[in-house]
Every structure is written in structure tokens, then in C-alpha cells.
Amino acid sequence: MAHTIRDTDTNTIARSARTAASQARKTRFKRYLPLFLMMLPGLLYLLLNNYLPMFGLVIAFKNINFAQGIFGSDWVGMANFEYLFKTSDAYIITRNTLLYNGAFIILNLVVAVAIAILLNEIRSKLMARFYQSIVLLPYLISMVIVSYLVFSMLSVETGFMNKTLLPMLGLGDISWYSESRFWPYILTLVNVWKGVGFLCVVYLAAIIGIDHEYYEAATLDGASKWQQIRSITLPLISPVITMMTLLAIGRIFYSDFGLFFQVPMDAGALHSTTNVIDTYVYRGLMQLGDIGMSSAAGLYQSVVGFMLVILSNYIVRTINKDNALF
Amino acid sequence: MATTENKVWQIAGHLILSLISVLCLLPFVLLIISSFTDEQTILQNGYSFFPEKLSLTAYSYLWNQSAEIARAYGVTVFVTVAGTVASLAMTSMLAYPLSRRDIPLRNPLAFFVFFTLLFNGGLVPTYLIYTQYLDIKNTIWALIIPGLLMNGFNVLLMRTFFITSIPVPVLESAHIDGASEFKTFRSIVLPLSLPILATIGLLQTITYWNDWFNGLVYLTEPKLFSIQNILNRILTDIQFLSNGSLGSNASQGFAALPSSTVRMAIAVIGVLPILVAYPFFQKYFVKGITIGAVKG
Numbered sequence: 001m002a003h004t005i006r007d008t009d010t011n012t013i014a015r016s017a018r019t020a021a022s023q024a025r026k027t028r029f030k031r032y033l034p035l036f037l038m039m040l041p042g043l044l045y046l047l048l049n050n051y052l053p054m055f056g057l058v059i060a061f062k063n064i065n066f067a068q069g070i071f072g073s074d075w076v077g078m079a080n081f082e083y084l085f086k087t088s089d090a091y092i093i094t095r096n097t098l099l100y101n102g103a104f105i106i107l108n109l110v111v112a113v114a115i116a117i118l119l120n121e122i123r124s125k126l127m128a129r130f131y132q133s134i135v136l137l138p139y140l141i142s143m144v145i146v147s148y149l150v151f152s153m154l155s156v157e158t159g160f161m162n163k164t165l166l167p168m169l170g171l172g173d174i175s176w177y178s179e180s181r182f183w184p185y186i187l188t189l190v191n192v193w194k195g196v197g198f199l200c201v202v203y204l205a206a207i208i209g210i211d212h213e214y215y216e217a218a219t220l221d222g223a224s225k226w227q228q229i230r231s232i233t234l235p236l237i238s239p240v241i242t243m244m245t246l247l248a249i250g251r252i253f254y255s256d257f258g259l260f261f262q263v264p265m266d267a268g269a270l271h272s273t274t275n276v277i278d279t280y281v282y283r284g285l286m287q288l289g290d291i292g293m294s295s296a297a298g299l300y301q302s303v304v305g306f307m308l309v310i311l312s313n314y315i316v317r318t319i320n321k322d323n324a325l326f
Numbered sequence: 327m328a329t330t331e332n333k334v335w336q337i338a339g340h341l342i343l344s345l346i347s348v349l350c351l352l353p354f355v356l357l358i359i360s361s362f363t364d365e366q367t368i369l370q371n372g373y374s375f376f377p378e379k380l381s382l383t384a385y386s387y388l389w390n391q392s393a394e395i396a397r398a399y400g401v402t403v404f405v406t407v408a409g410t411v412a413s414l415a416m417t418s419m420l421a422y423p424l425s426r427r428d429i430p431l432r433n434p435l436a437f438f439v440f441f442t443l444l445f446n447g448g449l450v451p452t453y454l455i456y457t458q459y460l461d462i463k464n465t466i467w468a469l470i471i472p473g474l475l476m477n478g479f480n481v482l483l484m485r486t487f488f489i490t491s492i493p494v495p496v497l498e499s500a501h502i503d504g505a506s507e508f509k510t511f512r513s514i515v516l517p518l519s520l521p522i523l524a525t526i527g528l529l530q531t532i533t534y535w536n537d538w539f540n541g542l543v544y545l546t547e548p549k550l551f552s553i554q555n556i557l558n559r560i561l562t563d564i565q566f567l568s569n570g571s572l573g574s575n576a577s578q579g580f581a582a583l584p585s586s587t588v589r590m591a592i593a594v595i596g597v598l599p600i601l602v603a604y605p606f607f608q609k610y611f612v613k614g615i616t617i618g619a620v621k622g
Binding site: 032036042043048056059060064122134137143151155157158160163224244262266285291294295302 | 331332335336339340342343344346347349350351353354356357360368369371372373374375415416417419420422423424426429430435438439440442444445446447448449450451452453454455458459460471472473475476478481506507508511532535536537538539543554557558561562586589590593596597600601604605608611612615616619
């Protein structure tokens with residue numbers, strides 16, 4: 001008897017608890033509904049702009065048929081990949097992408113740190129800010145404008161190099177836009193010119209953050225400027241250097257499309273030294289109509305790129321947890 | 327001894343930095359001078375810092391074509407303003423709820439945003455989805471929406487700002503006072519977040535002003551070209567200017583077009599607003615870079 005009463009009791013309690021919980025859920029839902037509505041446009045955009053294309057990557061395993069769309073086209077297995085990796089293209093674009101990015105990472109690092117240290121040494125803060133603004137200026141300009149600047153230098157008939165500089169040195173004309181061997185240097189130079197200001201700002205911020213007492217103590221001990229840079233500045237900004245470099249290495253499979261497409265003016269004769277994965281994918285899709293190859297190269301980039309990001313972040317994390325992306 | 331060493335460092339520092347500054351500026355100087363040079367002089371002597379003969383022909387040619395240039399400018403300005411405003415609205419409206427500690431599904435949603443930074447589909451599927459399923463080709467939306475409208479990085483940047491700069495008790499008391507979430511967001515959160523709104527707004531403005539990629543990929547209709555798209559087109563195809571797609575007077579032959587100087591003049595027009603505005607916004611730009619690099 002007593003037993004049943006207790007059972008009914010617990011049942012009622014459980015039931016009322018359940019209604020209370022669902023009531024609570026309802027009010028909670030009502031309370032947060034406006035916040036979810038606020039998020040809706042942004043979440044939908046990410047779904048459309050980022051997630052749908054991720055699923056669209058399956059196109060690399062298909063033979064695209066525009067009438068059937070991405071998800072309706074017929075499967076062809078690994079055919080696109082076999083085709084891609086049979087050509088020398090896959091090797092060339094991978095080599096170019098890695099070598100260029102490797103050179104960019106090292107050179108940008110050295111130049112940016114050097115300029116940042118000099119900017120920090122300049123006693124007139126007004127002048128330092130002035131120099132910094134100028135160095136940062138190219139970072140602000142679109143690659144199309146950069147192509148014009150490069151064109152005014154390298155144009156075969158009217159360029160500053162061929163018409164002024166080379167004759168001054170007693171050298172003959174160079175047809176810049178058809179000689180591929182110069183482009184590794186040209187593109188590296190343009191990349192440093194355009195990108196170094198950005199890193200410079202980051203490193204200068206790190207240097208300014210160093211406690212001044214270190215330098216005062218070093219000066220009292222008679223340390224030269226050079227010694228101070230080597231034993232104080234560089235070691236203390238090395239975490240930032242490591243972090244920025246590792247993040248760049250994580251992106252080593254991606255390249256600046258504008259730099260490799262616009263600046264060489266899409267010249268066919270230069271492809272052996274200017275073709276990178278991004279330009280290859282673009283040309284396959286937009287100019288050659290070879291979507292199978294193009295999508296295979298794209299998937300290759302997405303997957304290897306993803307692994308590199310994860311790996312580099314893992315390394316950053318083991319060095320310093322705060323600097324890790326995740 | 328220390329003072330002589332200091333002096334040497336100061337002099338050497340100024341020398342090297344001046345040299346670097348000159349190297350950074352010279353290409354722009356050459357561009358601007360070229361646009362003011364006489365066409366014949368360029369054909370003879372090339373682009374030069376000290377041209378023999380100056381001329382305004384390029385600009386007067388553009389002035390005669392001003393309807394086309396003005397339209398492209400209009401497109402650029404519209405896209406930049408509309409894109410930046412929409413971007414700020416969407417970014418902040420997504421970032422604010424994610425910054426709230428009490429919201430359900432907070433972590434899965436934050437991961438949904440974050441994952442877009444790690445992995446992406448790349449050009450081919452993106453292109454196919456935007457052209458096949460969303461029909462964006464040759465519409466003005468093509469310049470605003472794909473890739474540029476919002477990115478996960480800015481959302482997370484703004485979220486961090488909201489978490490660190492907006493005191494929770496303020497939000498709680500607004501809730502107790504009966505303010506709706508929208509009202510709290512509009513009249514408390516946004517006014518307290520002007521620095522981050524200005525920073526991201528500035529970066530977005532520059533991104534939209536400079537973008538040529540979307541036009542290259544999604545536009546074939548010259549009427550919708552922004553200034554950057556026109557520049558992009560005439561870099562390899564100067565006849566684009568004279569063959570009627572842009573120039574209204576197609577009868578004016580290619581020979582009459584001062585092509586070497588006109589392309590430079592259009593480039594000057596495209597870059598001038600940024601160069602002029604730069605001294606005023608450079609402080610905020612530097613700040614934006616530092617925030618972005620230090621914590622993403």
C-alpha cells in the first residue's frame with residue numbers, strides 16, 4: 001500500500017518536473033529566439049559561401065555535366081586525379097607554390113624584422129611613424145595597380161628598365177614578359193615590396209612591448225646597440241616570429257593569386273615559373289574548360305592545405321598555447 | 327662613446343629607412359608622372375621620371391569618356407559602401423550572440439564559424455555553386471557577395487572584443503529593465519564597440535575597393551565593371567578602351583587612343599582615393615593589423 005503511494009508520488013513528481021523542464025525550455029527558447037534570429041543571416045552566409053562549396057568538392061570525383069549540376073553528375077572515381085598526376089603539371093605547380101612561399105616567408109621575415117628594429121631605434125617618433133606609413137603603403141594597393149607599376153618598369157617597348165636603366169648600364173633590351181627565368185626574382189621582389197609593411201607593423205608592436213629596463217640595464221653594463229639587439233630584442237620577439245612564421249607555413253599551399261596571375265599579365269611564356277596551384281585551378285576552370293583537372297587540383301590543395309594548417313597549429317600550441325589558433 | 331655610437335645608429339637608421347621609403351614610393355611616382363607625359367614622348371623614351379614633354383591628353387581623353395569611367399566609379403563606390411555596411415551588420419549580429427556566455431549551443435556554433443578558417447572548398451565548387459545554383463553571374467551581387475561579405479576571422483575578432491569589453495552586468499541590467507535583445511544590441515553593445523566596428527569597417531572598405539577577383543570570375547558584362555575590373559581588363563587588352571565596350575566613340579580608331587598614358591591615368595584615378603585618404607586612416611589601419619595579428 002505504502003509502496004504504491006510512493007510510486008504515484010514519484011510519478012507525479014517526475015511528470016511535474018518534466019512539464020516544468022519543458023516549460024523552462026520554452027521560456028529559454030523564447031528568451032534566446034531573438035539572438036538566434038540575429039545570427040541567422042551570418043550563419044546562412046557561411047553555409048552558402050563556405051560549407052556548400054566544401055561539399056561541392058565531390059565534383060573532383062565526378063565528370064561535370066552542367067545539365068545535372070554538381071551533385072547530379074556521374075561519378076568517375078579517381079580518374080581526374082590519375083589524369084592530373086600523370087602530367088608534369090602537378091609537379092610543377094606544387095614545386096612553384098612551395099618554393100615561392102618558402103622564399104617569401106624567409107625574405108619577408110628578415111626584411112621586416114630589420115626594418116622594425118631600425119624603426120624602433122629612430123629617436124624621432126614622428127619620423128618613425130612616417131617611415132612606417134610609407135613602408136605599409138604598398139600593402140594597401142590592389143594587385144591590379146601593382147601590375148601597372150610593374151608594367152611601367154618592365155614593358156618591352158616603353159618600360160623604365162628597357163628604355164632607361166639597361167641602356168645606362170650599356171645592356172640590351174630584355175623581353176621581360178616572355179623570359180621566364182627572371183620571374184622568380186621579380187615576383188619575390190614584388191612580394192616583399194608589397195607585403196613587408198604588414199609584418200613590419202606586427203614586429204614593431206612586439207618590440208615596443210619589450211620592457212625598457214632591459215635596455216637600461218644593458219646600457220649601464222656597457223653593451224653596444226648591436227649586442228642589445230642580439231641578446232635582448234631578438235630573443236624577446238622570437239615567440240612572435242615563431243608564431244607568424246608557423247602561421248605562414250600553415251598557408252604554404254595557398255598563394256596570392258593576384259601576384260602570380262596579374263603581375264606576369266597572364267603571359268603564357270612565363271607559365272613554367274609563374275604557374276602555382278591557384279592559377280592552375282583558375283585557368284583550368286575559366287580558360288581551358290577543364291573542370292575535372294581543375295577540381296582535382298583544387299581538392300588536392302584544400303586537403304593538403306588543411307593538414308598543414310592543423311600541423312602548424314599543433315606545433316604553435318606545443319610552443320605557446322596562447323598563440324595557437326585553436 | 328655611447329653617444330657617438332647612438333649618433334651613428336641614428337644617421338644610419340635614417341639613411342636606410344629613407345632609402346627604403348624611396349623604393350616604396352618610386353613606382354607610384356613613375357605611375358603618376360607617366361600619366362601626365364606626352365604619348366609620343368613615351369613611345370620614344372619610355373616611361374620616365376623626367377619626361378621631356380608633359381601633357382594632359384590622357385586625362386582629357388578620359389574626360390571625354392567620363393560617362394564610362396564615372397559608371398565604373400559609381401559601381402566601385404556602391405559596392406564598397408553597400409558591402410561594408412552589410413558586412414558590419416552581419417558580422418556584429420553573428421559575433422554578439424556568440425559572445426554571450428548564456429546562449430545555448432554556443433560552442434558548436436563557434437566551431438561552425440571557426441572551421442571555415444581551416445578548410446575551404448576552393449574556387450571550382452564555389453564558382454559552380456554561385457553560378458549554377460544562385461545565378462549570380464553578371465549581377466551586381468557578384469561583386470558584393472562571393473567570398474567578401476563576411477569572414478569567420480572578423481567574426482571571431484569581434485566576438486573577442488565583445489567578450490572582453492562589454493561588462494556582463496550591463497547586459498543583465500538591461501535584460502532586467504525589460505529591454506529586448508535587439509534593443510540591447512543596438513543601443514548598448516554597438517555604441518560600446520565603435521573601435522572594433524571602425525577597424526573592421528576600414529579593412530572591409532579597403533577589401534571592397536581593391537577587389538577585382540569577383541569581377542574577373544563572375545562578370546562578362548562590361549556595364550557592371552568596377553574601376554578595378556576595367557583596369558584589369560585594359561592591362562592585357564588596351565583595345566578594350568577603344569573598341570566600343572567602354573569608349574562610346576568606336577569610330578575613333580586604336581591609333582588615336584593615347585594608350586600608354588591612358589592606362590596609367592586610369593590606374594591613377596583608381597588608386598588616388600586610397601593615397602589621399604591614407605594619411606587620415608593609417609593610424610587605425612596599423613591598429614587593425616596589430617589586433618588581427620595578435621589574437622585571431
